[in-house]
Amino acid sequence: MPQIALDPRKTPMMNAGDKSLEKSLIERCKQGDIAAFNDLVQRYEKRVFNFAYRMAGNYDDANDVAQEAFIRVFNSINTFRGDANFTTWLYRIVTNVYLDERKRQKSHLHTSLEDYVELDENTVTRQIEDGRPTPDHVIERIERDDLLHSAIQELPDYQRIMVVLYHTQGKSYEEIAQIMKLPIGTVKSRLNRARLALKEKLEPIRELFNL
Amino acid sequence: MKCEKAQELFSDHLEIALERPMVVAFERHLAECSACQHDYTSFKTTWQMLEMLPTIEPPKGFACDVVMEARMRREAERRAQTGWQRVFSEMFTSKLASRALATGFAVILAFFLSIQVIVHTPLRGIIGAWLVAAPRADVGKVAQQPGATGPAMAWLKSGLSFAVDSSGPGTGTGVFRLVLTPKDASAKRVRVYLMESWSPRFDEEGFKQANLVFEDDIGPNGQVIPFVIGRSREQQVVTAVIEWEHESRKFLEAVFVPTQVGQRSHGVSIRDADLYSALQEVSAAFGTMILVNADIKRAGSGINVESNSVEDAFYGVLKDSGLMWRPLSGSEVYIVERKIE
Numbered sequence: 001m002p003q004i005a006l007d008p009r010k011t012p013m014m015n016a017g018d019k020s021l022e023k024s025l026i027e028r029c030k031q032g033d034i035a036a037f038n039d040l041v042q043r044y045e046k047r048v049f050n051f052a053y054r055m056a057g058n059y060d061d062a063n064d065v066a067q068e069a070f071i072r073v074f075n076s077i078n079t080f081r082g083d084a085n086f087t088t089w090l091y092r093i094v095t096n097v098y099l100d101e102r103k104r105q106k107s108h109l110h111t112s113l114e115d116y117v118e119l120d121e122n123t124v125t126r127q128i129e130d131g132r133p134t135p136d137h138v139i140e141r142i143e144r145d146d147l148l149h150s151a152i153q154e155l156p157d158y159q160r161i162m163v164v165l166y167h168t169q170g171k172s173y174e175e176i177a178q179i180m181k182l183p184i185g186t187v188k189s190r191l192n193r194a195r196l197a198l199k200e201k202l203e204p205i206r207e208l209f210n211l
Numbered sequence: 212m213k214c215e216k217a218q219e220l221f222s223d224h225l226e227i228a229l230e231r232p233m234v235v236a237f238e239r240h241l242a243e244c245s246a247c248q249h250d251y252t253s254f255k256t257t258w259q260m261l262e263m264l265p266t267i268e269p270p271k272g273f274a275c276d277v278v279m280e281a282r283m284r285r286e287a288e289r290r291a292q293t294g295w296q297r298v299f300s301e302m303f304t305s306k307l308a309s310r311a312l313a314t315g316f317a318v319i320l321a322f323f324l325s326i327q328v329i330v331h332t333p334l335r336g337i338i339g340a341w342l343v344a345a346p347r348a349d350v351g352k353v354a355q356q357p358g359a360t361g362p363a364m365a366w367l368k369s370g371l372s373f374a375v376d377s378s379g380p381g382t383g384t385g386v387f388r389l390v391l392t393p394k395d396a397s398a399k400r401v402r403v404y405l406m407e408s409w410s411p412r413f414d415e416e417g418f419k420q421a422n423l424v425f426e427d428d429i430g431p432n433g434q435v436i437p438f439v440i441g442r443s444r445e446q447q448v449v450t451a452v453i454e455w456e457h458e459s460r461k462f463l464e465a466v467f468v469p470t471q472v473g474q475r476s477h478g479v480s481i482r483d484a485d486l487y488s489a490l491q492e493v494s495a496a497f498g499t500m501i502l503v504n505a506d507i508k509r510a511g512s513g514i515n516v517e518s519n520s521v522e523d524a525f526y527g528v529l530k531d532s533g534l535m536w537r538p539l540s541g542s543e544v545y546i547v548e549r550k551i552e
Contacts, residue, residue: 034282049269059267074281144260145263168261195258198261
């Protein structure tokens with residue numbers, strides 16, 4: 001069987017000038033320079049917003065998460081020592097903001113993280129009801145991307161974070177391991193399981209889209 | 212190889228991360244197991260779909276909203292602190308040593324000055340002098356808006372009052388608030404665009420390239436629209452364009468906002484410019500905000516001006532245009548309007 005490597009990670013490499021500009025913006029932020037903070041936000045807003053959107057599942061919540069994450073960056077920029085990449089630190093903050101928000105919602109809702117339980121080696125989502133649309137419904141009103149997006153939302157938090165970081169943010173296994181403070185082997189195996197879970201969720205619609 | 216093991220290897224196989232013997236074993240299993248073969252194909256398709264997910268655009272003005280929210284929260288925190296808490300929180304930062312030294316010096320200086328004051332001047336006179344010197348808002352409108360502080364100017368134009376506030380904490384960092392308030396009870400549909408290019412165009416093409424930062428109905432309570440201009444940018448002036456309707460007529464007003472209000476260069480040299488480009492140059496050179504109707508049909512061209520005074524520059528730019536300028540007292544704001552015949 002011929003092997004075709006899918007997508008070697010494509011995190012854009014920063015050149016020396018970019019790196020130096022980023023460092024200078026961070027230093028100016030530490031001095032309370034609001035214009036530098038504005039530039040820093042503009043530099044990363046698209047990546048952070050997209051990450052938040054795929055995590056939170058909708059535009060409004062993504063806006064809240066992304067905004068709160070940047071404000072947390074501003075308030076704690078003095079604790080960033082530069083040992084890690086700034087983006088690794090930034091993604092960790094976004095992840096934490098998102099998880100905090102989920103916890104806050106959990107205190108208001110009864111159906112939340114408890115719905116995701118570890119049964120054995122494989123993490124299985126315990127569905128309260130099968131909310132997947134019927135095939136007719138699919139043809140009428142939902143596009144493939146929306147279905148995939150919905151399927152991602154059904155993953156447990158930690159799987160979703162990894163899938164989004166890897167597949168929509170272009171992060172490597174090493175970077176995800178740093179962001180989530182996990183061994184790289186754990187990241188790889190959990191991502192494989194997450195993809196398998198997604199595959200299962202997408203099975204009913206695959207034929208409809210001739211995939 | 213069992214099916215379970217084969218599934219564990221799906222990602223590694225797709226990424227060509229398996230050792231040769233494992234590849235052979237995996238592919239042999241797939242050749243024999245139609246279920247795994249199907250799963251592997253589906254797995255690969257899922258992967259490809261994930262890579263093709265579209266990118267989502269953040270809302271317009273997202274960065275600006277974040278910056279203003281961060282700044283307002285910090286100000287709120289500062290206000291919540293008592294005077295002594297604030298002094299201590301500012302002292303005990305990473306620059307502790309230098310700040311402690313400066314504070315010590317300030318305390319000693321204040322001690323000697325206070326002795327001078329007590330000996331030579333009645334205390335009441337000192338307080339009075341400080342009050343006279345303190346900056347005052349020329350128009351109260353902006354100061355009433357939540358979060359807006361310090362001096363600001365407001366103008367009334369065709370049913371809409373608007374002001375630009377660039378003061379308060381963060382002055383000089385390029386943070387501005389545009390404050391819009393309808394002059395009657397009816398809500399007004401307003402759009403605000405930011406243009407960052409030199410020679411802005413206020414036509415359809417210009418608006419296409421502009422950044423639409425606000426579009427909504429504004430009620431009697433008004434609306435604060437924050438925007439931020441990065442100092443590091445080469446561009447020294449950002450043009451805010453406000454579009455609204457009043458009595459079934461559409462109005463367009465432009466505000467040239469320099470990144471450094473009040474910071475004057477040696478002068479201005481304008482060559483073969485149209486009216487708006489020339490005003491933009493004046494705004495940049497003299498650190499002045501300029502308000503002008505953005506719907507002037509004969510905006511002129513071939514304007515040449517060389518001057519090191521803002522008054523002369525305005526005279527040179529406007530002399531043949533049928534327009535006049537006037538400064539708003541106590542501010543760095545100039546209004547350009549039609550001459551009264």
